Amino acid sequence: MSKLAEYRQLEKHLAEQLQALEALKGDSALKKEIEFETKLRGLLNQYGFSLKHIITLLDPLSIKRGVASTATLGSRKTRALKTYKNPHTGEVLKTKGGNQKILKEWKIKYGSDVVESWLK
Numbered sequence: 001m002s003k004l005a006e007y008r009q010l011e012k013h014l015a016e017q018l019q020a021l022e023a024l025k026g027d028s029a030l031k032k033e034i035e036f037e038t039k040l041r042g043l044l045n046q047y048g049f050s051l052k053h054i055i056t057l058l059d060p061l062s063i064k065r066g067v068a069s070t071a072t073l074g075s076r077k078t079r080a081l082k083t084y085k086n087p088h089t090g091e092v093l094k095t096k097g098g099n100q101k102i103l104k105e106w107k108i109k110y111g112s113d114v115v116e117s118w119l120k
Helices: 002-025 030-049 051-058 061-074 101-110 113-117
Strands: 082-085 094-095
Touching: 094 101, 101 113
Parallel strands: none
Antiparallel strands: 082 094
């Protein structure tokens, strides 16, 4: 697409979006929502409350749901430290995951089931 055609297409989209914006400005429902938000924010400032206070006041259970959902989304269960002791060499290996070089070598050499039996 040429630069001129791209320019005209963007200009057309901009004109359509401006027309949609003007239509929204005249919408009475939007005006009521803007008025409500303005008055609500004024009241919050007047009494020194935040939106979190209001949510807690109106729906106390939302805090419990919100904490549980953010905890499960953002964090992951930490892996437990596993200690293996090789009875052949006496070597002790401490790891949190199975993707460890020495552990892999042991599993190849002695077999996975045998190495897992060395777990302390």
